[in-house]
Amino acid sequence: MKIKFPKWFYQLASPRWFYDITSKLLPWFAIAALLLMVIGSVWGLAFAPADYQQGNSFRIIYIHVPTAILAQSCYMLMAIAGGIGLIWKIKVAHVIAKSCAPIGASMAVLALVTGAIWGKPTWGAWWVWDARLTSMLVLFFLYIGVIALTSAFEHIASGDKAAAVLALVGIVNIPIIKYSVEWWNTLHQGATFKVTEKPAMPSEMWIPLLIMIIGFYCFFAVLLMSRARTEVLRRESKTDWVKLLVERY
Amino acid sequence: MGHFASFSDFLQMGKHGLYVWLSYGIGLIVIIYNIWSVYWDRRQFFRQAKRRLKREKRSV
Numbered sequence: 001m002k003i004k005f006p007k008w009f010y011q012l013a014s015p016r017w018f019y020d021i022t023s024k025l026l027p028w029f030a031i032a033a034l035l036l037m038v039i040g041s042v043w044g045l046a047f048a049p050a051d052y053q054q055g056n057s058f059r060i061i062y063i064h065v066p067t068a069i070l071a072q073s074c075y076m077l078m079a080i081a082g083g084i085g086l087i088w089k090i091k092v093a094h095v096i097a098k099s100c101a102p103i104g105a106s107m108a109v110l111a112l113v114t115g116a117i118w119g120k121p122t123w124g125a126w127w128v129w130d131a132r133l134t135s136m137l138v139l140f141f142l143y144i145g146v147i148a149l150t151s152a153f154e155h156i157a158s159g160d161k162a163a164a165v166l167a168l169v170g171i172v173n174i175p176i177i178k179y180s181v182e183w184w185n186t187l188h189q190g191a192t193f194k195v196t197e198k199p200a201m202p203s204e205m206w207i208p209l210l211i212m213i214i215g216f217y218c219f220f221a222v223l224l225m226s227r228a229r230t231e232v233l234r235r236e237s238k239t240d241w242v243k244l245l246v247e248r249y
Numbered sequence: 250m251g252h253f254a255s256f257s258d259f260l261q262m263g264k265h266g267l268y269v270w271l272s273y274g275i276g277l278i279v280i281i282y283n284i285w286s287v288y289w290d291r292r293q294f295f296r297q298a299k300r301r302l303k304r305e306k307r308s309v
Contacts, residue, residue, distance in 0.1 A: 041273065045269070046251040046259060047251035047252055048252065050252065055262075055263045055264070056262035056263045056265040056266075056269055057262075057265040057269060059262070059265075059269050060268065060269060060272040063272055063273060063276040067276075102286070103283065106279050106282065106283055107279075110276060110279045113272075113275055114272045114276065117271050117272045117275075118268065118272070120268060121264075121268050219280070223284075223287060226287040227287055227290065229291075230287070230290050230291045233294055233298070234294055237298055237301075242298075243302060246295060246298040246299055246302055247299075247302065249295045249298075249299060
């Protein structure tokens, strides 16, 4: 059976088209990321009210929650892109999957570290072996595994395939992270945002959080596109258009 | 200004100043590292590719 995709789907698969379109998108995402992250952190640090139980340590939420969400979305994107690359043999999909891994790993580290710093004044411990924390640590190790596998093979295509399979298998960890606070007894508090309910905090607290989350997503888009662009050049370095770019550099 | 009465209050964050500023400091470091590594990666590619291209031209 042959499935017919719209034209943009095939264009997306062209490394050169990807390189050109991202050069137009990048500055807009960069401006949005800068504005949102500056506004969000100033709002969160200086203007949001203190938490009635946790005091000012709660302001760590404006880094902790966006990076934790991003670490998971980035993983999903990496696994899906890897899967698309496996099934339809699309070069750009593998490029995106490869570029996701180091960004996601750094976001997972940031979520874990800010969580530890937040845990100390709140729970009295930097680290506890609880379901949410452990599954988040597993997410970080999955990223490290994907990074290692991608570069462990002589042929780029073999590394791509191996990493994509690992990423797809590792998807089971994502619902474990999400529901860990419900399935097990945990110190970790429940979700701040739920689709079906109003946030359990006043709007002066959650609006800056929402701004930070969107800001971090824009920042992620900037990093992902930039990394993927260099990777496209590396993989297409034998083509004329890349040679021309190199000569002009 | 905002939630705090004075700038020193803002820096102290009740008794949580160390935790809050440490978190934001590390956050900033990770953000800068990510941006720097993008630039470094790109420069590295162009330098290597340029060298390779020169070698190819000489051998032709």
